[in-house]
Amino acid sequence: MADMGDNTPVIIGVGQVSERIGEPGYLERSPMDLAGDALRAAFADAKARRSLPKALDTLVGVRQFEQSATRYSAPFGCADNVPRAIARRVGANPARAIHEVVGGDRPQRLVGELAAEIAAGRSKLAAIAGAEALSTMRSLLARGETRDWSEHRRGNQEDRGPGLEGLSDRTALKHGVAAPIYAYPIAENVRRERMGLNLADYRTEIGRLFAPFTKVAAANPHSAAPTERSVEELATLTERNRLVAEPYGRLVVARDQVNQGAAIVLASVAEARRLGVPEDRWVHVHAVADCAEPPLFSRAEMEQSPAAVAAISRTLEVAGVGWENVSTVDLYSCFAIPVFNLIDAFGLDRDDPRGWTLTGGLPFFGGAGNNYSSHAIAEAVVRCRAAPGSFALVGANGGTMSKYAAGIYSTMPADWSQSRWQSLGKIKPAFEVLDSFDGEAVAESFTIIPGKTGETGTVVARAGTARVCANTSDLSVVAALRGGKLSGRPVRIEEGENGQNRFWFL
Template identity: 45%
Template sequence: MQVDPRTPVLVGVGQFTERLDDPDYQGISAVELATRATQAALADTGAPAADVAAAIEVFVGLRQFEICTPFADPPLGASDNYLRSVARRIGADPARAVLEPIGGNGPQKVMTEFAGAIAAGDIEVALIVGSEPGSTAKYFSNRDDKPDFTEHVGGQLEDRGYGFEQYMSEYTAGHGLTGAPVQYGLLDNARRARLGLGVAEYRREMAELFAPFSKVAAKNPFSSSPVERSVDEIVTVTDENRMICDPYPRLLVARDTVNQGAAALVMSVAAATRLGVPEEKWVYLRGHADQTEQDLLDRSDVSISISAKHAVAEALRVAGIGIDDVATFDLYSCFPFPVFAVCDEFGLTPDDPRGLTLTGGLPYFGGPGNSYSLHGIAETVAAMRDKPGAYGLVGANGGVMSKYSVGVYSTEPADWAPDRSRELQARIAAQPKVAVTRNAVGRGTIETYSVRYDWPETTGVIIGRLDADQSRFMALTTDADLMALMTEGDPLGAAIAVTNDGKTNTATLA
């Protein structure tokens, strides 16, 4: 099929991982991790690497954890222009460098954005790159021979900001929502409430979902933890598999102490032809969509994800296929809830013969911050080359199930097709909102909850409803009776009393 020469195609993908137990472990920087992934992507094109590097007009970067807030400096120093540091190392000089805000949806979001720019004729070649040096930071934390990764390269940089303010507020942070495990714990326990499952029953369901992920990770050469885990191993709490935040022991939580990098090159068909990229390398972005959820406390039902539902459905529509036509999936899996949210809507099950991940998932393959789904895209591109004409779906999630971006990939050629994300977004914005009482006083019930075992004092985190008007509130608790129920029983629907000190709501068992 002849396509418009401006049609975007992915032509090169690369990944790099170093593990602490590797005999040649170096503990390298975010820039070096990204450089090695980019070099692999350039080689993957099958065209002269120097020519492809020189043709890159836009470098798009995914923000590392160490530069995700303005409140602390990177512990080992960092480049003042991450993207241009990588560009220098590969002999590139892009006209534009773009640093994306935080959010695990970022890799697919920017892939869609810049593929669309290529289709519009605005640019011809773009590189998307991400890396996470969490292992390096941990390795050198108690050593005297710390490296200094500071670089001053300057140059143009379009810094799109941190973006963390989209995912939390002073109110939610003041009531314990300062990390992903507790945030997603609320969502998974809300789903458990909707399904009417007990604590042990639901934990086993989560383990049955994720055990197959670990099997994939065990065979992936880029995995940070290539170990197959059984269902019993995942559900059993031990010193090694300690509780992090209810309902998650460690083996159900994204593994963020990793050194991983990924890169993807996307260019027009005309550029790919001119640069000599063999056509068997070309993979088309056949479907795409981006959706943003309401703020957490506004949602009428925190046990589902409307944004994931709309984004997956729209990406499939753009691709002209249904869910049964998808050959491979890589669903964002920082915790079970994001995977369940898609499975519930589209009838997928943990034992689906197609599998739900190509990488092995964030707890086992690794959770390299905001760039995880770039690895999912890389694996999908490789899988589509091995299965010409098949379709692979990548689901990328950011925030507190706040943003969901989807891509559908295939070697089957077709002209670029626009999506209706903006129109669908208006439908989400029009959803009813739950009234929130910030300073809550009186009796109420527990709608959902988590327990922070990662704090010095084990603390309960609650989303509840006031009996008086059914408005929603948040509360913290260390009350002995309520904590016993939250850690040893099932507090969903329990009656509580709430007081307020002018800043924080505190709950006790009623």
């Protein structure tokens, strides 16, 4: 490694922390406390002989759920300067403090961005840290208790804002399917019908994908739900595995009730040597690429994400490896379709012995908000150190397959004389999306969402060169949605109250 350029970026430390309610050592830590502890663990993981906090010049705080969207509240308050709040806990005072935008892709993309900053000589030691404590928050609220997690910290902050623009169609919001837990089923049902499966059989398809994930989660000490489950348990709707939106039962959707934090520390080779970080701690960033999609209803095929395929393809190309060279993989698994999208596109085997998760996946390990892929990268680094010369791939998804970032890691050196981070831009929309419509259309997909007053069926249909969304609460129409193939059926749509279109079958 002696011939590497001084500005070559390397990951020198990773850290993960977690706690589960009622277990020994449970401390009711706030998100900032968890993030600070994760960064402290990452510094310790580097085994440096000199102080890393004092040398830290850049710190990125991953945006919490409570600061990401209006549907999440912060009943206990939150830090107004997240990166500075985390830095204070480890005794650091970085010159640059960044609060990142929303998206599960962001930690993976940030590795590329910070590695490029280091390669260009604009940074020597940088870190990414984030955490969620939604499990503790909800437990306290259920007991009628409160805490004060508000925090004011002085110092400069580059707040990039939530960055929610372009993640969802306005009509999806009006019809109640903008949140990923309701939007993803619409994509999933396109794939299901193309496979010729009914809802029950497709739940089995999802169970077959995710059952091996639960085995990994059960062995991971940081998992929020460390329980191995069978295909049947995941596929069968029960009181415990209640329907959340067709075709998803509760057990196969991302679990946001977690108390988890993770951090990643990167350095230039010269700085790693100056700080006395042993070379056996170094893991090289061989490539990072990211790409974005237009909102779901405007895409050419709603069950596919060419952006994810492009990001992984470019990452493999820049790293100079193929799927056959990758030993360990973590594909972002908030729901099944982001994993199926890549398995289908690359012709991969669902039952590949390498497996598709390093953590246990978001429904089982836990969906630690926008910070999940920091945990995946931490696991990838551990695997690379344990098998020197091997390659690990991490794929990170944001929004409703809205944006994707991928990274390749190895202890093998990577030449950063030219940047290995490539941002591929955004794919252009293929369809106009109409907020209101009156006339006939052709159905493409649907979901059914249970509610206190009954079920709501939501359909996405094609009207010429445009798409339109519409709802129904008519029990017979909802039953018909479940009863057979929907794609290609003619529907009548008219504008209803509060900007919601309504539909019925012709």
